Amino acid sequence: MRSTLSATTFVLATTLFACTSPSPAGPSSAYQVGATGNFSTIQAAVNLAPGGAVVEVFPGTYTEHVTLNKPLKLRATGAVLDGGVSGTGVGILVSGTSDVEVSGFTVQNFERGIVFENVVNSVLKSNEVRNNTTKSAPPFVFGVTPWEGIVLIASRNNEVSGNYSHDNGHDGLMVTGGSSGNRILNNRFTDNGAQTPTSVG
Amino acid sequence: MLRNHWGIIINTPAADASANIIRTNTVHNNGRAGIAILSLTARGNTVENNDVTGNGLLNLAPSLRFDLFAASPADNTWRNNQGNANFAVASVATMATVAAEAFGPGGCMGPPMGQR
Numbered sequence: 001m002r003s004t005l006s007a008t009t010f011v012l013a014t015t016l017f018a019c020t021s022p023s024p025a026g027p028s029s030a031y032q033v034g035a036t037g038n039f040s041t042i043q044a045a046v047n048l049a050p051g052g053a054v055v056e057v058f059p060g061t062y063t064e065h066v067t068l069n070k071p072l073k074l075r076a077t078g079a080v081l082d083g084g085v086s087g088t089g090v091g092i093l094v095s096g097t098s099d100v101e102v103s104g105f106t107v108q109n110f111e112r113g114i115v116f117e118n119v120v121n122s123v124l125k126s127n128e129v130r131n132n133t134t135k136s137a138p139p140f141v142f143g144v145t146p147w148e149g150i151v152l153i154a155s156r157n158n159e160v161s162g163n164y165s166h167d168n169g170h171d172g173l174m175v176t177g178g179s180s181g182n183r184i185l186n187n188r189f190t191d192n193g194a195q196t197p198t199s200v201g
Numbered sequence: 202m203l204r205n206h207w208g209i210i211i212n213t214p215a216a217d218a219s220a221n222i223i224r225t226n227t228v229h230n231n232g233r234a235g236i237a238i239l240s241l242t243a244r245g246n247t248v249e250n251n252d253v254t255g256n257g258l259l260n261l262a263p264s265l266r267f268d269l270f271a272a273s274p275a276d277n278t279w280r281n282n283q284g285n286a287n288f289a290v291a292s293v294a295t296m297a298t299v300a301a302e303a304f305g306p307g308g309c310m311g312p313p314m315g316q317r
Contacts, residue, residue: 172209172228185224189209189228
């Protein structure tokens, strides 16, 4: 992949690697995150990677929010994205893009785990999404209070497969905003709704 | 402890949800339905070959004790799922009541979608 970079991009990438890397680059990808990768944060790798690149995330706990708005493959092995004790917002937000892959993560302790918004032809697979709960004060409002594991908003023709969404504040998976043509296959959704109010549907 | 909610929900306050396929998922121990299509305008969705049992534990409207729940079942395809469905036993009058409750004050479909 490095050979495909322009000279300017390569210089920029090298500079950023030096600023963010705890160790030298690995052999298989220019965008590796973790103790043995080029980047110490996922977002730094996402920001620099060009469309179509693979971002590999190595085992470890990452305390950050990740926003992705270009066609990348974000592949994790043993990586935990953790919002912490009072984590808010979305763990991984994919917005306004296509041909994305998000796989292999554990996403926990945010308000929403993984959100696809205006995303098409993408894949969300083999993730564990758990313990994402609202930090808002009651009363909780259905459709407004953020407390889901996985959410598809106005997203089309995506595959959601092999995920395990559990122990989130409300829904395991919500499909909304005119999402269509999505394939939701071979997932497990259990034990969601610790914050479920009984006064709303 | 009964602490679970919807497993999979199709909720469409802004636009139709159409042609989604929900297949071969495992959905257990949810307080309301395991799989629910709450939108009255959702069409062409297929829900098939899912294991959806042990849901409806909270016995709350609109899904009550059903594993599979549809506000507008005729517009979507439901087949070969494990679990009990509201549309298999509901009369037209019951469906109208359930839909009115879901879309009424305090119901599932009342407020617009918000996000972070």
